[in-house]
Amino acid sequence: ELRLGLAYESDLGWVGVEGSVRPPWRDEARGVDERLLWNVHAGGIVRLTPAFSLGGGLFTDNSTLAAPAGLLNPAVSYYGATLGFRFTSRHAMREDPRPDAIVFNTTLALRYALGAGRAATAVVDPYSADVTDRWVERGEEDVFFHEVSILIGSSMLF
Numbered sequence: 001e002l003r004l005g006l007a008y009e010s011d012l013g014w015v016g017v018e019g020s021v022r023p024p025w026r027d028e029a030r031g032v033d034e035r036l037l038w039n040v041h042a043g044g045i046v047r048l049t050p051a052f053s054l055g056g057g058l059f060t061d062n063s064t065l066a067a068p069a070g071l072l073n074p075a076v077s078y079y080g081a082t083l084g085f086r087f088t089s090r091h092a093m094r095e096d097p098r099p100d101a102i103v104f105n106t107t108l109a110l111r112y113a114l115g116a117g118r119a120a121t122a123v124v125d126p127y128s129a130d131v132t133d134r135w136v137e138r139g140e141e142d143v144f145f146h147e148v149s150i151l152i153g154s155s156m157l158f
Contacts (some may be wrong), residue, residue, distance in 0.1 A: 004019055012046060016044065017041070021038045022064070035065070045086070058081050059081070061079075115143065121138070
């Protein structure tokens with residue numbers, strides 16, 4: 001896998017971009033058939049005050065699969081954005097005169113992702129007389145969905 005990233009930081013905040021590429025991988029003995037994978041992430045943070053920052057970014061999370069690998073492993077790629085804020089609290093320690101000897105960060109963000117790809121489907125007949133095989137129909141379908149999630153995180157730097 002090849003990764004390349006660039007970032008710039010100033011007193012106002014930082015901005016960064018990274019990309020990755022992984023060549024296709026096929027191993028019939030292990031049942032692996034992955035296609036070319038590429039992803040891009042870009043984002044940044046703006047420090048509005050010493051205690052409050054606003055951040056956001058754009059991302060891709062592409063699937064390596066060309067087709068679903070079973071019911072629990074769909075071939076879905078995600079494209080999305082995040083937007084959030086961070087509270088920072090700096091504390092001095094009695095033994096350490098630095099004003100930021102301990103720094104607490106709390107982040108609250110909203111993540112949106114568009115999912116698109118293919119997923120395996122199955123219809124089960126629970127009343128089938130054949131207990132060993134109750135599958136009536138198996139197949140694949142195109143899927144397209146929206147995903148919204150809330151991200152909460154905290155950290156302590158010392």
